[in-house]
Amino acid sequence: xxxxxxxxxxxxxxxxxxxxxxxxxxxxxxxxxxxxxxxxxxxxxxxxxxxxxxxxxxxxxxxxxxxxxxxxxxxxxxxxxxxxxxxxxxxxxxxxxxxxxxxxxxxxxxxxxxxxxxxxxxxxxxxxxxxxxxxxxxxxxxxxxxxxxxxxxxxxxxxxxxxxxxxxxxxxxxxxxxxxxxxxxxxxxxxxxxxxxxxxxxxxxxxxxxxxxxxxxxxxxxxxxxxxxxxxxxxxxxxxxxxxxxxxxx
Numbered sequence: 001x002x003x004x005x006x007x008x009x010x011x012x013x014x015x016x017x018x019x020x021x022x023x024x025x026x027x028x029x030x031x032x033x034x035x036x037x038x039x040x041x042x043x044x045x046x047x048x049x050x051x052x053x054x055x056x057x058x059x060x061x062x063x064x065x066x067x068x069x070x071x072x073x074x075x076x077x078x079x080x081x082x083x084x085x086x087x088x089x090x091x092x093x094x095x096x097x098x099x100x101x102x103x104x105x106x107x108x109x110x111x112x113x114x115x116x117x118x119x120x121x122x123x124x125x126x127x128x129x130x131x132x133x134x135x136x137x138x139x140x141x142x143x144x145x146x147x148x149x150x151x152x153x154x155x156x157x158x159x160x161x162x163x164x165x166x167x168x169x170x171x172x173x174x175x176x177x178x179x180x181x182x183x184x185x186x187x188x189x190x191x192x193x194x195x196x197x198x199x200x201x202x203x204x205x206x207x208x209x210x211x212x213x214x215x216x217x218x219x220x221x222x223x224x225x226x227x228x229x230x231x232x233x234x235x236x237x238x239x240x241x242x243x244x245x246x247x248x249x250x
Contacts, residue, residue, distance in 0.1 A: 013196045014189065021188030028184030029177050036176045042168035045123050046130035048138045049157040052077065052116045070116050070153060078109040080148060081120060081141050089140045094132060106130075107137060117157060127166035134160035 014021070052070045080086060087100035087107075096103070111118040120137055124130035138156050146152045202208055205216045 013192055017188075017192035017195065020192055020195075021185065024188035024191070025181055025184035028180040028187070032176045032180030033173060036171045036173035040171040041125050043123050043125055043170045044127035044130050044166055045121060045169045046127065046134045046160040046162070047122075048120050048134040048160040050077075050118050050120065050138055050142070051155045051157040052118065052153055053155065071114055073149075073151075073153070074111050074116070074118050076149075077118065077141070077145070077154070078111070080145075081109050081137060082107055085148065086137065086141050086144060089144070090133065090136050093136055093140065103133070106133065122160070123169070127162050131160040131162045 052074055082104040084100040087103050090096075091098065091100055091103060106123050108121045108123075109118055110121060120134050120141075122130045122134040122137070124133060138159070142154045142156060145154045202211065208214060208216055
């Protein structure tokens, strides 16, 4: 029975502060939408794939050890791709006004487990520039690998392209708004319970019975809209000011 009363009290608090919860949620969603649509700069992503597969003769075509060696080399190639040895040439070739270290923050190299294919993923505020960086990085890396590793086992499998209607990967306004709504609800509910906890005033007869454990004998209500007495005298009983030479009895 106590649990039922507690749940009722919780719902009563939420119902009492419903306006606050709704207000905070609307504000959070509005701020998130404005920031997502008008403040944050869209970021585009472009990918290119490289294949690590050294040319082999017929006897080596199904050599498992060679394939495993190429897979292990991908981890080394991941570090080489984002190194100044490659990115300095990419910056120079694209005539970019940034350093290799700054460019490395935009590039991520990924590969599936036990796969000889690696992806060069580039993020930039321009979809066209992201594709250019991805393709140039793959091309420069392919040219420099024989000099750095003394092997020639890298091929560009697919180049990055720019679609007619390229869409940014971030920000995602709808997702941001949904997150803001959830956060707004949590903040509103938490603030409602906090205000209720800090409020130690007695507002109803039920509060007196619950907190003071005393029975309510009587209640003094507020009397509103009581008509005020009129100060206008009736014409027939109005006092008459006597004229000169007259008395009240005349």
